[in-house]
Amino acid sequence: MDKTNENSAPSDATKESSPVPSQTEKGKIAANKDPNVVDWDGPDDPANPLNWPGWKTGINCLLISMSTFVTPLASSMFAPGVPTVMEDFQSDNDLLAAFVVSVYVLGFAAGPMAIAPLSEIYGRVPVYHVCNVGFIAFLVACALAPSLNSLIAFRFLCGLFGSCPITNGGGSIGDMVRQEKRGVAMSGFAMGPLLGPIIGPVAGGFLTAAKGWRWTFWVLAILGGVVAIAEVVLLSETYAPVLLNRKAKQLQKETGNMALRSKLDNGSTPRELFKHTILRPFRMLAFSPIIIITTIYIAVVYGYLYIMFTSVTEVFEETYGFSTQIVGLVFIGLGVGSVAGVVYFSMTSDPYIRKKLAEAAGEEIPTRVKPEFRLPAVLVGSVVMPAGFFVYGWTAQFHVHWIVPIIGTAIIGAGNMLNFMSVTVYLVDAFTIHAASALAANTVVRSVAGAVLPLCGLQMYAVLGLGWGNSLLGFIAIAGIPAVIGLMRKGEWLRTKYELKDV
Structure with a gap:
């Protein structure tokens, strides 16, 4: 129990x-x-977070969204400086060059299974504060790293502590925002894990060229410190x-x-409480069909995003002759597409939920709005994203003007954001009080995919070329569409039949 x-x-x-x-x-x-x-x-x-005044809810949502922007920003802001890092540490190992970036995401995979249960024992706020301290400390350690091996280790630990807001943020928002308004509130939270890694290379390229790779970590530590201090002063417990x-x-x-x-x-x-709670994300991942399906799907989506991070720089430097500073601007395409995805989701999801609530209010026995009403946007995203890969891959393959493959990346960004946001809000709606554990299970698998898939991305393009390589990614994404349709039709049945009553 x-x-x-x-x-x-x-x-x-x-x-x-x-x-x-x-x-x-x-x-x-x-x-x-x-x-x-x-x-x-x-x-x-008024003590119930769901009844807080709008200004208090807004401040808490803003702080959480800021955290979920800064910690993913650290995953990729460092990427443009990798060639300089390898030169400084006198290494020419291409695998280590990719791993020093992706190991941060492995930290994202290691942290949530402990962080989410701890937040459901001791509350959200103490866990946020402890992890903020760890995150900043290891950013400073990265800036001072004396060797490549130590940098890799510090990056991993930085990612571990940095996974906290991504893991617990959705639960915190679910604690204080009602279902019919949750889509808009979750937009800022969901943008961080996607826009942070996109903006990171843009800023990192210019910063590395001007000040060197170590300054990327000093800047991140300053940003993290500002957010941490603001949270100490303003963040309120929601659980x-x-x-x-x-x-x-x-x-x-x-x-x-x-x-x-x-x-x-x-x-x-x-x-007893700790023992039971610490196992909750593992039980969800093992026995909940809803968690299993959404986790596999988002793992593919998230892994694709990190393949883009590792491949875009090389594609535009070699194919279009972009410099290190300018190639970072290419990621703006992904950013614009992601913002478009957020706007579409915000304009359609909550209004749809309110429509269903209004319909339910007219029933003799009103029924609760189903979490599955969040999923139509996933269907849109599952079609849009592979289309973007086809555009990006084949236009780059045939050296079409650089703006066209960038448009392709924008389409990928829009589809990626629609998928990510819809599934995240769906899990919060479906698991409510245990949303942090549900998101932790999802975060672990997607983070492993985000760390591992990029290691084979460049090899895939070397063998298949940009056209067929990206087409392969598109075809795999298309193969996931039946799963999305099945979840929309049978999701409620799966939730009720395989409900984990003792999680």
């Missing part, structure tokens, strides 16, 4: 309102079930089980009644 949520199923209905009316002992103890059970003071309790537990402890002090307990606490010891 779930150690943090025995008395409530992980649904929006449970999480977004309290079905237990409050009564008078300081208005804080629900009495229609057990007078010792502490719940919110009714559905409009309901932790907030209700604090409320119960406060009431124990005020009333002297030590039997008071949170509605979401079943009395497990901290040891």
